[in-house]
Amino acid sequence: MNIPMSEPITYLEAIRHAQTDCLHTDERVFIYGEDVEDPLGGAFKATKGLSTRYPERVLNAPISEDAIAGMAVGAALDGMRPIIEFQFADFAILAFNQLANHAGAGAWRHGQPCPLVARLPVGGTPGGGPFHSQMVENWLTTPPGLISVAPATVSDAYHMLKQAVRCDDPVMFYEHKALYFHQRASLSNAPEYPLGRAVVRRQGQDISLVSYSAMVWDALSAAEQLARDYQIEAEVIDLRCLKPLDMNTLYDSLEHTGRLLVCTEAWPYAGVSAEVIAQVSSQAFHLLDAPPRRLNAKDVPVPFHPHLWNAYRPNTADIVQAALDLVRF
């Protein structure tokens, strides 16, 4: 647990530290996934050094996503706290059955919780292409029984992963690859919120910009631009937990803004942003002064070429424009 609390670390390091902590303090914790052992320590090095310190509890898996999740289900039922790493979240589609029908369905069906954590490197980077860039929360939130969380900050990456491991229910942990190396912060005084809470990242009166994961940073820079160039004060809400949703924090925000814009990097159809809008529209219709809106990726496979990738994903300019449209509605 020799984490340099005051030095700035990256989002990726925060994830590694959280795992180190968990391995150190809780003998039930083990890590299973492709290439997680040293010397590589994971395709993104998120587990680097861990198998050297805990050789029995950091284990390479065959290229078998269904078995990786299935093994974790068994171990979790037997009292362990497995953390499984998918090399890219895109490959978790092969484990969907074990995650949904075993891990998610278990607690209600037979009464026994299944405390596993699935680490899912999500999201795109230029050149990532269709199969190493996907956001997977739209389908992983559909079956009952799975918690979904998506940290946007270094501090959340650290705290939420530790909370996820402590949680008795299975947690899908979406870590955005674009944040791995580019987000840096120190963990000293890093606030720890409850796992289920949405957090207001910036206060404002004119519009609620709701997002999660890497897109929070786009929303924040859009908010700055809106303030600077248009004197519009956007409230930026980081959902953090995608299922279940902390709707009260949203409603509190909408009480004063009356305007909702949800931004995600995921495909539009039947996703988290649709769920947010559906809940707001049906439960807090009276708070809305304008139609709720969402910005999502285009409904096509994630493109390879940076030109296409830049147009595929909503960016700061798109958010600014959509916010302007809404405020001027």
Added chain:
Amino acid sequence: MNIPMSEPITYLEAIRHAQTDCLHTDERVFIYGEDVEDPLGGAFKATKGLSTRYPERVLNAPISEDAIAGMAVGAALDGMRPIIEFQFADFAILAFNQLANHAGAGAWRHGQPCPLVARLPVGGTPGGGPFHSQMVENWLTTPPGLISVAPATVSDAYHMLKQAVRCDDPVMFYEHKALYFHQRASLSNAPEYPLGRAVVRRQGQDISLVSYSAMVWDALSAAEQLARDYQIEAEVIDLRCLKPLDMNTLYDSLEHTGRLLVCTEAWPYAGVSAEVIAQVSSQAFHLLDAPPRRLNAKDVPVPFHPHLWNAYRPNTADIVQAALDLVRF
């Protein structure tokens, strides 16, 4: 093609007839799935007799959902028109990768359409339990490139399946098991609508009840009860095509009703009903005189016991009550 056009047939027979027609008229069509060959002709007998007439083009598959879908992808790319039968839609979760990343992603990615049809027996019946009852449209609509259709009537089961086979893009065909034997109608004068169109099943001025698949029948009986007992005239819209959505038919309806209730048998979170509400709220907010609402199954695994099953799924009484709340809003 000796279909007795004037005799009433079941929804299941309509599906069988549609496949017979396709095999008869189009040599590119073949059927691949578990137990589809005679003498069984499928777990629900949807292909009964077909392998006897077309022995080369109706083929039993091993219990390998991923390979079934993957084989269909290859054959479709090579110019065939495969129809694959999943024994229960619940097992298609094992084929999600091939359906999403191969069938769905292909056309945009490499320019070649993938004309396969996946027949998915969905939905619950008392005693079906958690793994033979699921609705799967919530996650199968999330990836780009897959069309999703859900016939509610005998006529639609027949026509839409034939249209799906003619379609150059991959079609997820959700056939509800509760309709297989209980829906009966004759195909003579059975109207054929475009595959993508929503259809108004009952006209009304007071509220738009939107649903699809078996739930359309609950919506229709709720509408009758609303008219009889409360003089409320509900317009019942059968979406038929879940992705892409025919929003114009909905907007036309909301023009005069101003009230929207979406009812499905699926889980609530980030599903088709959320998408409908999100689109309506953001695109046709001005048409809404009350908050849009949805009724879904409870967010737990599908229960086995009929007592629980009856409470799990929205029924006519639930729809009536929700409609009353909305109209009295």
Added chain:
Amino acid sequence: MTLMNMSLQVRQRHLEIMLYARQVEQQITTLYRQGRISGSAYLGRGQEAFSAAAGVQLQSGDILAPLTRDCAARIAFGESLTEIFRTYLGKATGIMRGRDGNTHRGHIRTGILPMISHLGGMIAPVAGILLSRRLQGQDKLANGDLHIGMASIGDGGMSTGALHEGLNAAAVLHLPLVLLVSDNHYAYSTPSTHNYACQHLADRAVGYGIQSHQCDGNDSDACLHTLYLAVQAARQGQGSQMVVASIDRLCGHSEHDDARYIPPSVQETRKDCVELRLEQLQLSGDFSASELSALQQRIDNDIQQTLQQVSKEPEPDAQQTQWQALSHPEQLWQ
């Protein structure tokens, strides 16, 4: 314990379990025909000799992941008649509380895992439990032998990707998993030739680097003997084991299936492992006709009493049901 010195006691227990399974399932059929069971009923008729022989090898602390046709193994491993009927009848008192039914019953506390329907999907979880035991240092019996995990699969289920991944992962970790392959030559209506092209499913073992064993599922002694060897190998640290039995399925795929897809010529060759065993034991003088009928009577009494008792128990109440899939939603706010 070899075929020679296999104690009469073990063989009698095996017989008793077979009879229990057969008679319980007979009762299930009756309940099903009476409309008292919702959904489907799947039986293990014909699989009893193999399944019971597997079950008798289990020791407290082992793990069993049965499939639909493993009534006998379950009973051998201690599942009570009460639990069987409670789950079939969807009683609130049952281990599944009416939330799941028929053969899906189980709870890790009892060592019997509640199956999901997706074939092949139970293998990796069993491997996961075995790994967990190893990591916890809880993987050994008092005598130093290893606890084992048994998982069941059919000839059809052998084609699933989940089976391949789970078995391979177990083999790589050298886990004491015993895979019971009940090759009854049909997967629902599909003959094995449409499910695999190898000569014998046991040919798969070498590809996973595990030991294989075969037996005739109609021959109780062979089943007992083979499973004894396979389980001993697993317990003694020789890694995962595959045991393939040739089984005659003496029923439809489920009780609504008349199995007419099985040609009469094949039907005729089928033998009944229970009857074969009874004949054998009577011939050898190990078991008399009167002992048999007394046993059958006792089992029947057990069944009737249990059923009567269970029938009175409450069914689940939708109003009082927590419609919340998470076990501890409050933890999200701590």
Added chain:
Amino acid sequence: MTLMNMSLQVRQRHLEIMLYARQVEQQITTLYRQGRISGSAYLGRGQEAFSAAAGVQLQSGDILAPLTRDCAARIAFGESLTEIFRTYLGKATGIMRGRDGNTHRGHIRTGILPMISHLGGMIAPVAGILLSRRLQGQDKLANGDLHIGMASIGDGGMSTGALHEGLNAAAVLHLPLVLLVSDNHYAYSTPSTHNYACQHLADRAVGYGIQSHQCDGNDSDACLHTLYLAVQAARQGQGSQMVVASIDRLCGHSEHDDARYIPPSVQETRKDCVELRLEQLQLSGDFSASELSALQQRIDNDIQQTLQQVSKEPEPDAQQTQWQALSHPEQLWQ
């Protein structure tokens, strides 16, 4: 064609393809280091002898589903340098139009399938195409031999459920699928011992009921010979074939990987199949040093010319892109 009478012509073509692949990939590395390639670059260094030997067996109308390290097989099957560079550079003119990149290029029209990343996921589609050909009566060459489908997999990919299901389905239908297993003893950083527990991956063939073949991937003649036999067997109706080659991966998993997880002792034993072949052919007098340098020069010219040409071609324009995943959305309204 046996080892003895394998024509010099075939061996020269094989060498030429190896050299092409090696030099093209050298250029890819340069482009990657120059930052001209987005994302990753995966190379087939060390796999050329096996991959080229597979590729030279293909005939027009066959199907190839290559993976990342099959540059040689692709070139042998007719993929142009132009297409390779277009896709790596994400050019709008390329077959993937910048929508997908690097080794994902392909189009069924050319017989080369565009791979998806999910390992094992290409096997069933190849089987599906072979089934389609059979159903259409388009499965034969003029001489009556069968068209084949070749699919590539690594030692790691052999653990995927998709591989198991796809290969089994192909075997059951007795389809002429040739599975190329490049066992380079590592899956990314993971040594084979963590991916499988069998002695040799070829041991898996018997479990699928298919024929297996093995060769040393550093021995070009052995590769040519083995693939010739495997492909002939498939063409002559003997069903699916598995060919396992032992390969030395002479590069990182991808160009951003230094492969330091491979112990120096293992690194040292590695041989370069291209160099071995060059030595061999020069020793035997089949190929002189001057012929070699002329050939290398010609290839290099080709590469430079193509690259220069392709570099000028346009990149995709987001504005003009149809952001519509369906190929024929209008059909929904007909």
